[in-house]
Amino acid sequence: MTTANSAAPSPAAEHPHGGYNLTGFIIFLCSESIIFLAFFAGFTVLKLSSPVWLPDGVEGLEVRMPLINTIILVSSSFVAVLAEKALHHRALWAFRGWWLLTMLMGAYFVYGQYVEWSELAFGLGSGVFGSTFYLLTGFHGLHVITGILLMGLMLLRSFRPGNYDGGEAGVASVSLFWHFVDVIWIILFLLIYVWQRH
């Protein structure tokens, strides 16, 4: 046993599981994107093949409010990048500020979605249009809420002394998740709100 344990193991070797979080998270996101892809494909197929699309008495979807929502959500991704940059320069308070702003913008998006839902004249059971609309926006909304919760967790963790000594994989992962949610929304917006003609 001369070579074994001859040198004190480095901290990285003591915690061999820490460095793979980002890899694992990226693999997860790739997989998660497929579920949205399945929903988008389903939406497209149903829209192209269904004889009836809009339920009776529904003319189409209002675009103004969701557009504002879109702009807010897309800009929040850039704010998240600012937060990441601040963290990279170890400006903790600037990080917390930008990070909180991202969370607030995300929360505004959820609020806007709630207002839109409550004003709609159709429900989940109103044929295939209502089904796909609520499934897609609802499933995406769940991801936004998850993202906000994860960001809150990261915000709390930033108050733990020495939290970022071992790297910023947690923040990087959540930020990546936020960009992912953002891109999904852009596709969703194009599919549901921009492509309205049946």
Place this chain on the structure above:
Amino acid sequence: MTGSIPFDPRVLRAPHPVPGAPDNWKRFFSFNTDAKVIGIQYMVVSLFFLLVGGLLAMIVRGELITPPSDLVDPTVYNGLYTMHGTVMLFLFLFPILNGFNNLLIPPMIGAPDMAFPRLNAAAFWLVPVFGVLLMASFFVPGGPSSSGWWAYPPVSTQNPLGHLINGQFLWILAVAISGVSSIMGAINFTTTILRMRAPGMTFFRMPVFCWTAAAAQTIQLIGLPSLTGGAIMLLFDLSFGTSFFKPEGGGDPMLYQHFFWFYSHPAVYVMVLPVFGIFSELLPVYSRKPLFGYKVVALASFAITFLGLIVWVHHMFYSGTPQWMRNLFMVTTMLISVPTGIKVFAWLGTIWRGKLRLTTPMLFCLGGVVNFIFAGITGIMLATVPIDIHVGNTYFVVGHFHYVIFCTITFGVFAAIYHWFPKFTGRMFYEGLGQLHFWLTFIGSALNFLPMHWAGLMGMPRRVASYDPEFALANVLASLGAFLLGVATIPFLLNMVSSWARGPRAPANPWNAIGLEWLLPSPPPAENFEHDVPTVIAGPYGYGLGKPLVADQDRFIARSEEA
């Protein structure tokens, strides 16, 4: 170099007793994060569900031994075969292969554990959760799901009794949780293989089992979300009044079939690829020859992954699919036989003129390969549109499917259990009981599943409780075969339990095999090689070449035997 090993402080520090330390069975009932404990948890739970699914199969075959529906009510029969299929796939085969992944991947690549041990434990503990959910569906009003394991709408969106909690609801929930568990596992296995290999272990020095596991888990990552998406929509259609798959609301039932088969066809490759890996691992050991065409065999796994994702419509040839789509998917389906054919050729090349040792694992391996060749031939038949339209919903498909799922995959699983049993329990099994298990299984499976092809070609439809008396002989034979398979589990269980409890102590490398896992003591310590990971200097199958696998190999061998 060979000084006595001092007291290992890890025994006190580790959150769980080190395997091989004074035995503590309680760790198998805890949220343990050690991949080897999780592996054994997976194996034991899935073998329990093999018995449950087997019992269901016995009742199904008992019903079918006579033409009229006399043993159980036809409605109950529908529930029985649905649950038989679901239990065998989601609670036996997927978990048991994840058990092998847990046991084998870290030692084979020289990693201490999985990349995410807690995620790993969480993924395992979801298995009993959805197992209980699925079993609970026997006790809800209306009984378990009766729509077959495909759960096609409109059958699966019926809720005649009007309860929110019904058999179909629990079925969808269980399948969705199973999907979450599998995705968690897949992230873990792929990250581990990508990032935690021992020094010197390049991709082309990795054992084929790791290649096939990576290829299979890639399918999980790409395909499973599609099934989960379809299951969510189905759940909403069943319980919350949506109409994704209901034509009366503008929906399309065919869409579900696409979602379902986009995953559930490749799901067969998720199960069969690791078994290809097992064949590729075992045949060189028991033939004392290097694996023929190692690199091609390894790469063929990913060819199967890729092709497997573009063949799903062959399950829908008779579902009103347009002709151009049928032709396209007939061609892609037939292309699958190229990479699988390469593998079969390589296995035959491996055993060709080898010094064969016909012990239990090798027998199961050879039996599995022979059965797989047969299953491949009927597979090509079914890929042909005109034949498939003729026999598509008959017992021919049931026979083909069981030749893949049971006669190939489960044979491979048994081979692997016997092969690695000494490594992970530290005990040898009884060879005589193993051979008895093999012969009963081999004869039983042929008797059970061969006549199904014959009945199917004559036109016996699947999923019926009563049938025309002209199919009686084939069904009597099949039922006798099934009961023989039931008997075959007795020597198996007896062997496993008694060998684990009081079998002779296993040496570190009882089969004289090459591989990192055989350089560890039996059973391996909690973190395998820990900080003293060997440097790999050669490819994985150097049988008969006389070259070492790792640098300083003698030291590792000595250490593994000393423990």
